Amino acid sequence: MTRSGNTEQNGAPRRPREDFLIAERPGYLLHKAALLLVEDVEKALETVGMRSRYFFVLASLAGGPELSQQDLSRLLNLDPTTVVTVIDEMECNQHVERRRNPVDRRRYNLILTDSGRAVLAEADSVVTEVESAFFGMLADDERHVLRKMLDRMLAGRWPASVCSD
Numbered sequence: 001m002t003r004s005g006n007t008e009q010n011g012a013p014r015r016p017r018e019d020f021l022i023a024e025r026p027g028y029l030l031h032k033a034a035l036l037l038v039e040d041v042e043k044a045l046e047t048v049g050m051r052s053r054y055f056f057v058l059a060s061l062a063g064g065p066e067l068s069q070q071d072l073s074r075l076l077n078l079d080p081t082t083v084v085t086v087i088d089e090m091e092c093n094q095h096v097e098r099r100r101n102p103v104d105r106r107r108y109n110l111i112l113t114d115s116g117r118a119v120l121a122e123a124d125s126v127v128t129e130v131e132s133a134f135f136g137m138l139a140d141d142e143r144h145v146l147r148k149m150l151d152r153m154l155a156g157r158w159p160a161s162v163c164s165d
Helices: 026-046 052-061 069-076 080-092 114-134 140-154
Strands: 096-100 108-112
Touching: 026 052, 026 114, 052 069, 052 080, 052 096, 052 108, 052 114, 069 080, 069 108, 080 096, 108 114
Parallel strands: none
Antiparallel strands: 096 108
């Protein structure tokens, strides 16, 4: 008998049956963990009036390189029309501005505004809190190992626009 969807009455976390073979697949486990984390992030970001896509775009633009809409589409695995919709909303909210790329006049670079940075700072603290809770059962050294393993797995799979030469 369960009190909730994932905890037995004695408080111990429930685990899949041994004959539930998909739970042995690392790819499925990564996918499942990512879905649960994004679900938690979505719920938390609602408190500041934001969705995870909006946050991920803001966070992507806060770093070093100037990115285009196409770059964001590849980086975040979002359909290009979805990126346009998100950027239109951000531009309307004055969180982002589009500037013509001086090298390729057909492209726009996306620049985070001061207002966008302020909204990002608030949302980033919310997401950091969610990630801390989500990964809370891991010791600091386990989180470090997980991060290193993910770095290795993603090596060579980043869009060129976010990689150093």
